[in-house]
Amino acid sequence: QQPVQSPQAVILREGEDAVINCSSSKALYSVHWYRQKHGEAPVFLMILLKGGEQKGHEKISASFNEKKQQSSLYLTASQLSYSGTYFCGTDKPGSSNTGKLIFGQGTTLQVKP
C-alpha cells in the first residue's frame, strides 16, 4: 500500500534537472509532495488532485496520472537549496482530504556546486 518512489537517490550539479517518480498500486485521490532537510521538518511543496487541480509553489512542477496511479515531481535548473529528501504522500478514495497520508520511502537529492 505504501507508494514506491524512484529513484532512491540522485546526485546533480547545479543547474541540472531531475525527475522523481511516485507510484501506487491503489486508486488515488491526491498526491502530496514534501521536502525534508536533515534534522528539519518536512516542508510542503505541492498537492495534486484527481481531476487536475494543483496547489503549491509556482516554481514547482509536477504531474499526476490518475489512470496509471503515478505522480512525478520535476526539478529544473536545480539549486543547492534543493538538496534534501523528497517524499510523496498519497491518500485513497474514502480517506480523501483527511490528511491521513501514506508516505513513500523518500528520494534523496544532493545538488553539488
Added chain:
Amino acid sequence: DTGVSQDPRHKITKRGQNVTFRCDPISEHNRLYWYRQTLGQGPEFLTYFQNEAQLEKSRLLSDRFSAERPKGSFSTLEIQRTEQGDSAMYLCASSSGTGASPLHFGNGTRLTVT
C-alpha cells in the same frame, strides 16, 4: 503564523518508563496529526484530530499510545511502558482541514529508549 511547535525536541528514557510529548499547532488550524518517522523512512500516520475529536487511530498503533487534544488547541501524545522499538522521531502536523490542505509539520520530538 508561528508554525507548529513541539516539545521537547529530544527525549531519552529508559525502557518501561512513560513519556509525554506536546504539540502546539498553527492557531487557526482545526486539524492536528501525529506521525512517526524512523531513520530512512517516510512519516507513518498515527492519529488525527478534528478540533478536540480524535477521528482515527492507526491500527498499527499499540494500546500503549494515547493522544489527546482537550480543548481543540494543543495536543499531547503519551507512550506508556516504552520499548526500544518506540525510538523514533514523532512529528506533529496541522492543517486547515478545508479541502485538500497541506500539512504543516513541526520539527518533531526525537525519542530514544535505552
